[in-house]
Amino acid sequence: MEHQPSPVSHEDHQKESHSNHAESGHDKHAGHNVADFWKRFVICTLVSFPVLALSPMMQHWLGFEFTFVGDKFVLALLSTFIFIYGGYPFLKGLYDEVKDNDIGMMTLIGVAITVAWAYSVAITFGLTGMDFYWEMATLIDIMLIGHYFEMKSVMGASRSLELLVKMMPSTAHHLMDGHIHDMPVSSLKIGDMVLVKPGEKIPVDGMVTDGQSHVDESMLTGESKPVKKEKGNKVIGGALNGNGSLTIQVVSTGKDSFLNKVVKLVEDAQKVKSKTQNFADRAAKVLTFIALVGGGITLFVWLLLGFPFVFALERMVTVMVISCPHALGLAVPLVVAISTSLSAQKGLLIRNRTAFENARLITTIIFDKTGTLTKGSHELQEVKVLNPKFDEKGLLRLASGVEQNSEHYIAAGFLRKVKELNIQIPPSENFNYLPGKGLEGTVEGKEIKVVGPAYLKEEKISITETKEEITGTVVYILVNKEVAGYFTFSDQLRESSFEAIQILKEAGIKNLLLTGDNEKVAKKVSDELKMDGFLANVLPHEKLEKVKALQQKGEFVAMTGDGVNDAPALAQADVGIAVGSGTDVAAETADIILVNSDPKDIANLILFGKATYTKMIQNLWWAAGYNIIAIPLAAGVLYKWGFMLSPAIGAVLMSLSTIVVAINAQLLKSKLS
Numbered sequence: 002m003e004h005q006p007s008p009v010s011h012e013d014h015q016k017e018s019h020s021n022h023a024e025s026g027h028d029k030h031a032g033h034n035v036a037d038f039w040k041r042f043v044i045c046t047l048v049s050f051p052v053l054a055l056s057p058m059m060q061h062w063l064g065f066e067f068t069f070v071g072d073k074f075v076l077a078l079l080s081t082f083i084f085i086y087g088g089y090p091f092l093k094g095l096y097d098e099v100k101d102n103d104i105g106m107m108t109l110i111g112v113a114i115t116v117a118w119a120y121s122v123a124i125t126f127g128l129t130g131m132d133f134y135w136e137m138a139t140l141i142d143i144m145l146i147g148h149y150f151e152m153k154s155v156m157g158a159s160r161s162l163e164l165l166v167k168m169m170p171s172t173a174h175h176l177m178d179g180h181i182h183d184m185p186v187s188s189l190k191i192g193d194m195v196l197v198k199p200g201e202k203i204p205v206d207g208m209v210t211d212g213q214s215h216v217d218e219s220m221l222t223g224e225s226k227p228v229k230k231e232k233g234n235k236v237i238g239g240a241l242n243g244n245g246s247l248t249i250q251v252v253s254t255g256k257d258s259f260l261n262k263v264v265k266l267v268e269d270a271q272k273v274k275s276k277t278q279n280f281a282d283r284a285a286k287v288l289t290f291i292a293l294v295g296g297g298i299t300l301f302v303w304l305l306l307g308f309p310f311v312f313a314l315e316r317m318v319t320v321m322v323i324s325c326p327h328a329l330g331l332a333v334p335l336v337v338a339i340s341t342s343l344s345a346q347k348g349l350l351i352r353n354r355t356a357f358e359n360a361r362l363i364t365t366i367i368f369d370k371t372g373t374l375t376k377g378s379h380e381l382q383e384v385k386v387l388n389p390k391f392d393e394k395g396l397l398r399l400a401s402g403v404e405q406n407s408e409h410y411i412a413a414g415f416l417r418k419v420k421e422l423n424i425q426i427p428p429s430e431n432f433n434y435l436p437g438k439g440l441e442g443t444v445e446g447k448e449i450k451v452v453g454p455a456y457l458k459e460e461k462i463s464i465t466e467t468k469e470e471i472t473g474t475v476v477y478i479l480v481n482k483e484v485a486g487y488f489t490f491s492d493q494l495r496e497s498s499f500e501a502i503q504i505l506k507e508a509g510i511k512n513l514l515l516t517g518d519n520e521k522v523a524k525k526v527s528d529e530l531k532m533d534g535f536l537a538n539v540l541p542h543e544k545l546e547k548v549k550a551l552q553q554k555g556e557f558v559a560m561t562g563d564g565v566n567d568a569p570a571l572a573q574a575d576v577g578i579a580v581g582s583g584t585d586v587a588a589e590t591a592d593i594i595l596v597n598s599d600p601k602d603i604a605n606l607i608l609f610g611k612a613t614y615t616k617m618i619q620n621l622w623w624a625a626g627y628n629i630i631a632i633p634l635a636a637g638v639l640y641k642w643g644f645m646l647s648p649a650i651g652a653v654l655m656s657l658s659t660i661v662v663a664i665n666a667q668l669l670k671s672k673l674s
Contacts, residue, residue: 035149038149039149052080052135053139056134080118081118088114092111095110113321117318118133118137120133136647172204173205189251193251198242199245202240203239206253206258208236208250209248210232211247214246216236216240218237218240227243235252238258288628291324295321297317300317319646323628332620332662340669347602349593350594351592358613359575360576362575368532375495375498381415381418383489385489396485397419399445400415400488402427403432403444403451429442439456448481457477458538462479462484474491474492495599497600500604505604508604508611513533513535515539517538519537520537545569559574559575560574578594578603579595616669
């Protein structure tokens with residue numbers, strides 16, 4: 002797919018990124034940022050000291066007396082300032098929730114502080130009873146600091162996105178007519194030439210046209226070792242150049258760049274709610290209504306039992322505060338923010354949150370062989386001549402004439418071999434790609450087809466050689482519709498493939514090899530890796546049927562593929578994982594994209610998905626479960642035994658539950674190595 006250039010400056014994208022994060026955060030905070038909550042907390046805490054000093058109940062508890070003419074009005078004035086200034090975010094949140102018919106935790110907090118303030122003001126102006134000023138002030142202080150830490154945690158989890166954006170340099174060395182001009186990256190166009198000096202960050206996605214260097218792409222792909230780059234290699238904007246100079250032709254800019262696609266994918270994943278998150282939202286809403294109704298019942302019951310109104314009111318406020326489902330509202334979003342950001346840093350891009358969390362359900366994973374379990378760097382091992390009219394070099398010459406039009410790993414193997422043997426590659430005409438089968442074209446006036454075993458099987462073409470005799474990947478050459486010979490290629494297993502299969506086995510996940518190669522090759526790879534089985538001679542359109550067949554047997558299937566030929570199978574699988582290096586992140590049918598084709602990444606991703614879901618469930622249980630004990634205590638069920646919770650202590654416990662949830666979510670970072 003071609004993209005029209007859409008230049009976006011570094012600064013513009015930063016603003017856009019910040020805006021997106023703000024939108025995906027907690028809307029109930031009424032648009033206030035972290036610094037604002039901290040400022041309100043500091044000011045209100047300072048004002049709370051004289052409020053505490055002027056409170057009759059505090060004076061009684063601490064055994065001192067501090068009175069002067071009009072002291073109760075000064076107390077009311079200071080408390081009203083805290084109520085308006087410190088309570089504004091919660092009162093605004095209450096208004097927004099009621100207006101949007103979306104009653105939630107801000108409604109609880111808003112009602113609690115409003116009731117406490119209004120009742121206390123009534124006491125100041127003549128109503129008999131004990132005021133709630135100090136409880137209201139400390140409650141607001143604790144709520145402000147609790148929200149501050151919560152927002153800081155969410156922002157910290159998403160900070161890796163901002164770091165990615167900041168990685169892009171704002172200027173580039175533009176090459177034109179042999180002269181270098183420094184210009185804004187946003188002004189570059191596709192096709193422009195750019196010079197990258199040693200130690201500089203690469204400003205755009207591009208193709209190396211001159212020079213050689215080693216490039217550090219660790220922050221983009223998770224690959225820890227610097228990657229060698231030379232003429233013809235792709236480079237990613239934001240990567241750090243080593244000790245060589247590179248001349249790069251711009252391939253993509255702005256929103257089409259690899260880095261911006263990564264940022265967009267992660268932002269989208271953080272915004273989209275999974276079933277788990279929707280459940281948490283529903284639970285928070287239910288708990289809000291339980292708190293409101295429970296608070297009303299508590300007030301009514303204590304009044305019915307003959308207790309003073311001020312006592313019953315205090316119990317009601319405490320119930321509403323302690324049961325505030327703030328931790329529940331944070332339980333899942335914080336885990337989402339951490340998991341998506343952390344995954345992106347490791348080269349694991351999550352497009353579908355639900356599929357990612359469903360990793361815990363995977364019973365079978367299908368591995369594409371070439372380029373995933375193997376290195377994909379096929380070397381030509383043997384040329385077998387079946388038609389005496391040709392010799393080995395003749396077959397290589399004809400085959401390379403067609404293969405020079407392809408970027409397939411088999412084509413690369415052909416071209417390396419003819420270059421080594423100094424064979425002149427002839428021009429070709431009428432080139433055509435045969436999906437899943439091979440290539441065809443006209444070379445030196447002959448109709449040439451370079452195809453795999455699947456083509457021979459489909460066309461019912463038989464040869465004298467038996468498949469059992471062929472030990473590597475086999476490619477046949479047909480000249481004027483007759484088999485003239487075949488070539489065998491060998492591929493090496495990735496070192497990490499062994500570890501990946503072992504990890505999956507220990508996790509109880511069945512693993513199958515899928516390949517278009519013959520059964521001998523498939524069995525050899527499967528046996529070497531000690532896999533659970535293999536599917537050989539599979540054409541692209543048959544991959545979908547293989548996935549369906551497993552699902553019909555009750556298996557929960559994960560499929561790995563390159564995101565292009567495997568699109569139908571990736572879409573059919575319960576969890577589709579596209580694998581591929583470089584800038585290929587546009588696998589629209591995959592749920593998860595791995596920047597590197599490392600099988601260990603696949604195994605780690607599945608285990609990380611399981612760990613992420615476990616953290617969500619742990620947080621949900623803690624955030625909602627503690628209310629089973631907390632609400633009765635707040636209502637005063639242990640009053641007979643002399644145990645009471647004040648609204649301020651209730652606020653502390655509520656804030657502690659939020660902190661526990663935040664800390665537990667942060668522990669997720671240790672789960673992705």
